[in-house]
Amino acid sequence: AQSVTQLDSQVPVFEEAPVELRCNYSSSVSVYLFWYVQYPNQGLQLLLKYLSGSTLVKGINGFEAEFNKSQTSFHLRKPSVHISDTAEYFCAVTPGWGAGKSTFGDGTTLTVKP
Amino acid sequence: EAGVTQFPSHSVIEKGQTVTLRCDPISGHDNLYWYRRVMGKEIKFLLHFVKESKQDESGMPNNRFLAERTGGTYSTLKVQPAELEDSGVYFCASSQVGGLGYNEQFFGPGTRLTVL
Numbered sequence: 030a031q032s033v034t035q036l037d038s039q040v041p042v043f044e045e046a047p048v049e050l051r052c053n054y055s056s057s058v059s060v061y062l063f064w065y066v067q068y069p070n071q072g073l074q075l076l077l078k079y080l081s082g083s084t085l086v087k088g089i090n091g092f093e094a095e096f097n098k099s100q101t102s103f104h105l106r107k108p109s110v111h112i113s114d115t116a117e118y119f120c121a122v123t124p125g126w127g128a129g130k131s132t133f134g135d136g137t138t139l140t141v142k143p
Numbered sequence: 144e145a146g147v148t149q150f151p152s153h154s155v156i157e158k159g160q161t162v163t164l165r166c167d168p169i170s171g172h173d174n175l176y177w178y179r180r181v182m183g184k185e186i187k188f189l190l191h192f193v194k195e196s197k198q199d200e201s202g203m204p205n206n207r208f209l210a211e212r213t214g215g216t217y218s219t220l221k222v223q224p225a226e227l228e229d230s231g232v233y234f235c236a237s238s239q240v241g242g243l244g245y246n247e248q249f250f251g252p253g254t255r256l257t258v259l
Contacts, residue, residue: 033185065250072252073186073234119186128174128238128246130199133186 031056031122035134043142044112050105050137052120059125062103064094067136068116076118079103090114115141145169147251149235155257161223164254168217168237174198175218176238176248177210181231189233192218225258232256 036051064076077088084096094105120134148167156162168175177189190200194215212218232255236248
């Protein structure tokens with residue numbers, strides 16, 4: 030079984046400031062890791078994913094995340110946020126084999142203020 | 144290529160009524176998943192189809208929920224009778240056949256269900 034904990038439910042930040050959204054996971058098997066974004070009144074959009082290889086992965090819109098196996102974390106970062114980054118962000122894991130279900134965190138609402 | 148589509152986008156019904164949600168996966172995707180997010184909580188798995196067969200329905204909350212995928216194409220999720228606690232956003236996702244490779248799930252826009 031897998032579980033995902035997003036450590037912050039709300040993150041307010043000023044425009045052009047850096048941001049980090051934290052995600053820890055627990056799993057008895059190997060997993061793939063994902064970050065999704067949901068803009069208001071829209072569906073889930075994949076930001077980035079970690080499958081294997083380099084622990085630093087880059088995604089769309091200038092976001093990146095670092096996989097830390099020893100700390101079982103997959104934190105999302107952006108060096109300079111824009112107003113348009115205001116959205117809800119979800120961390121998720123899937124089993125590292127087969128077509129198993131995704132397990133999501135509770136979501137983090139990022140609010141970028143001018 | 145069209146993505147995953149869901150219909151309707153919004154549905155408002157009275158408690159005790161029936162609602163049917165539809166999901167059209169990406170063409171050729173054998174895996175189809177239903178998830179839901181209730182009251183701002185986490186997105187929770189409901190069930191997983193492989194073609195027309197239910198592979199995993201461990202997340203279905205009770206027998207008021209019935210999912211079908213006739214012919215292995217689109218899927219419907221029926222709630223009958225609907226209760227207040229069924230309100231939330233229902234997401235559908237699809238992916239290629241699994242195995243040893245990577246399984247990326249593509250999500251639809253969701254159906255927002257409100258039960259009054």
